[in-house]
């Protein structure tokens with residue numbers, strides 16, 4: 001637990017103004033994420049999850065508090081300063097994809113790698129690996145509008161991982177996926193995490209959250225729980241009798 | 249366990265251990281496999297009710313084994329079981345009772361109960377993930393059983409979230 005944390009947030013606050021009325025969305029969050037750690041953020045809708053990760057990625061301006069990424073103070077950066085930091089260090093998967101409409105899937109995924117300084121060949125190889133893992137090889141030359149919601153969501157994930165960012169931030173990355181596609185995403189996340197990828201991800205999906213090293217729960221803009229999952233007590237002969245009960 | 253045993257015996261006569269293995273092989277490791285004692289007790293009851301009969305089969309250097317087969321009455325019971333609609337799931341949640349009642353007594357705080365339960369559900373989910381990975385990809389029945397357990401667990405977690413929102 002030593003070394004420079006990937007993220008350090010200190011007393012982070014976000015208050016939106018909605019028709020002149022202040023809406024406190026995040027109310028004093030302290031959070032530290034170690035390099036290489038996988039943290040899942042859960043909580044009811046409206047609890048501030050999206051606002052939190054948007055602030056951590058510089059996509060929403062904090063009202064007060066500090067954000068440090070990789071040891072660098074980030075909340076005081078200008079918009080262009082954030083853009084540069086993101087390009088170098090952060091991959092972001094939005095709840096609503098934000099793919100570039102007039103570029104193919106392949107170009108959408110290669111672009112961040114190229115912007116991050118990869119050679120065209122490295123960018124292509126990375127793209128082929130990512131689309132392959134997500135079952136999208138066949139869709140490489142399609143335009144985003146030709147894809148289903150679930151396909152777009154997986155392309156957004158591939159794009160976020162294209163330049164091997166120090167930090168992956170994702171907002172409900174499996175929200176539009178069926179069970180089989182979720183499995184592909186889980187496999188890819190666990191693969192990149194094993195190779196050292198730091199991940200902070202908002203999810204309702206218990207399968208996704210259960211892969212995390214730590215789960216942070218929000219309620220009304222505050223952290224109400226933060227901890228590693230307990231190692232389940234070993235059950236006899238590897239069964240999960242608590243969960244499965246077939247009658248007849 | 250009566251009807252699954254009748255169903256297996258409708259396929260072919262078998263002795264107790266064969267039935268145990270057939271259940272394990274079909275449903276995989278997510279299914280809490282019954283012990284052989286339970287199986288023999290159930291077979292004994294089915295025999296008493298006239299649903300199955302047993303014949304002794306001699307074995308060369310071991311004690312005789314009892315092979316069970318289905319009777320006409322047993323087949324009819326099985327057909328009735330298959331024909332009936334099956335009860336849906338019912339909420340019979342011990343945790344919910346704790347959540348509602350414990351704070352009234354001052355023994356526990358709701359937030360702490362919910363947080364502990366969430367962690368528990370997620371660790372069960374992690375077990376199910378591991379189990380799914382270890383399961384033979386060809387065993388569709390076992391994988392569907394695990395997926396069903398996961399979906400139920402997800403519903404429990406969603407409900408937990410609703411409880412946290414609604415109960416002060």
Ligand SMILES: Nc1ncnc2c1ncn2[C@@H]1O[C@H](COP(=O)(O)OP(=O)(O)O)[C@@H](O)[C@H]1O
Pocket residue numbers: 016017018023024025043044045046047048049050051052
């Ligand atoms: N742009 C905005 N303007 C005003 N209020 C907002 C805005 N974005 C979010 N909120 C409010 O902030 C709170 C937290 O929202 P959000 O971070 O989207 O929650 P979650 O992702 O957990 O569902 C909610 O009450 C929401 O209505």
Ligand SMILES: [Mg+2]
Pocket residue numbers: 049050051095171
């Ligand atoms: Mg959200």
